[in-house]
Amino acid sequence: MRPPLSLPLPPSDFLHALARRDFEVFLELCFRHLNPGTELSRGWYISAMCQALMEITEGSSRRLQITVPPRHLKSITTTVAFSAWMMGRGTDYKIICASYGQELSSSLSREFRKVITSAWYAQVFPETARSITRDTDTEVRTRQGGYRYATAVGGAVTGFGADLIIIDDLMKAADASFPEARARAQRYVDESLMSRLNDKASGAVIAIQQRLGEDDVSAHLTNKGGFNHLDLPAIAVRDEIIRLTHGRTHARRIGDVLNPEREPRSVLEQIRLDLGPRAFEAQYQQNPTPPDGDYVKWDRIQRYDKAPERSRLTRIVHSWDCAASPAPTADYSVGTVWGLCGASWLLLDLIRARLDYPDLLARVRSERTRWRADVIIVEKASSGIGLLQDLTRDMRCMSDPAHHAPWCLRLAGDSRQPKAERLYSGMDRLYSGLARFPREAPWLEDLRREMMSFPNARNDDQVDSISQFLAYGVRNTSRPIAERR
Known part of the structure; x- marks a missing residue:
């Protein structure tokens, strides 16, 4: 259950106070602000992602990897909303957000800036809202020394330390078939990003992406070890119990569709035909090898x-x-x-x-x-x-x-x-x-x-x-x- 509030408050004040404590509520406010007139599809998987992110906040997890199909709110949830929420909770908090290209990185940064300069954000986190001293496409800073720095593969991070690093789709699908592109993204993780944590023991790393190949960034991080992995294929391939917020769980069974309202089985089958089995298995099933291999059925x-x-x-x-x-x-x-x-x-x-x-x-x-x-x-x-x-x-x-x-x-x-x-x-x-x-x-x-x-x-x-x-x-x-x- 959500923690009770000590005083009866007007609805808007109540919502803002709740968003200060509950990231899932904060995410919904972000979505409404960025997508006016559009109703958020409250799939259980969003609650699963929020729970995994809350464990980063609580310190019970320091390395998190989420693999999820395209268009399932992954960037808004992590790179935009979660970084805004964490900066709101600590005005001196330092975040580096990395994506595959500067255009995407800047676009997500603009979404982030829309959130933290909004009137409702000032009600949720007034101190952070008052403390912003620098606001550009790549960098937002506070008086207390906190910042969110947006970069891309190959971008310089020298001089920036981080309490939190968010890796959001470090490769685009069109580049996944090129070994040199995969190697470049992996080197950027190892040689640039992972060395930027201010405190190697307490600093956190979140990687959220779709799978693109057997040797992609997700596989590279998995081979490093230590990452908790929330794997969300479009069609379930195993029975499992998934933790949600507020102590709830979701029982997912083989064959269950991730978001039947937006992408029912019929839509997914059409996507499979459009993309081809290998691309569908990688990007939607988070499995870079199709169910029918060259030698094995x-x-x-x-x-x-x-x-x-x-x-x-x-x-x-x-x-x-x-x-x-x-x-x-x-x-x-x-x-x-x-x-x-x-x-x-x-x-x-x-x-x-x-x-x-x-x-x-x-x-x-x-x-x-x-x-x-x-x-x-x-x-x-x-x-x-x-x-x-x-x-x-x-x-x-x-x-x-x-x-x-x-x-x-x-x-x-x-x-x-x-x-x-x-x-x-x-x-x-x-x-x-x-x-x-x-x-x-x-x-x-x-x-x-x-x-x-x-x-x-x-x-x-x-x-x-x-x-x-x-x-x-x-x-x-x-x-x-x-x-x-």
């Missing part, structure tokens, strides 16, 4: 709901694709865990990490013990060669007694066949149900993205582990490989 893969206990599984097989090094730019080492239940192999777990060899060996041995694995398949390449040798010693009880595993067979995977042929030749086993994926798993979305974008993904280690298993672990009869020693 994700919707055709058979699923299971809940894995049985280990005692009810006939066999456990691990499939490992090992990287050459643990460097941040290197591939991942990936292990997939499969259990035979009846006539189907179930994908039970997926391990994906950058590990040096001692840690890799320790992890493989740990997973072998945890799952009581019957078979471990390792690609005979890179660090997998040494891993095969150590696992052979374990199997023959020639290693340290703590690692003896005579019950666990190790097999060498053959990597001579081209990757695409390996995956393609095994997909019928996933489509037919001889091998099944879980309906839900914390790693499933990353796996889906990699499989959908194969063979053009930056990484393909999960695909390699799975295709290796499909080649060695499943035959047409679905008999476990351990029976053919």
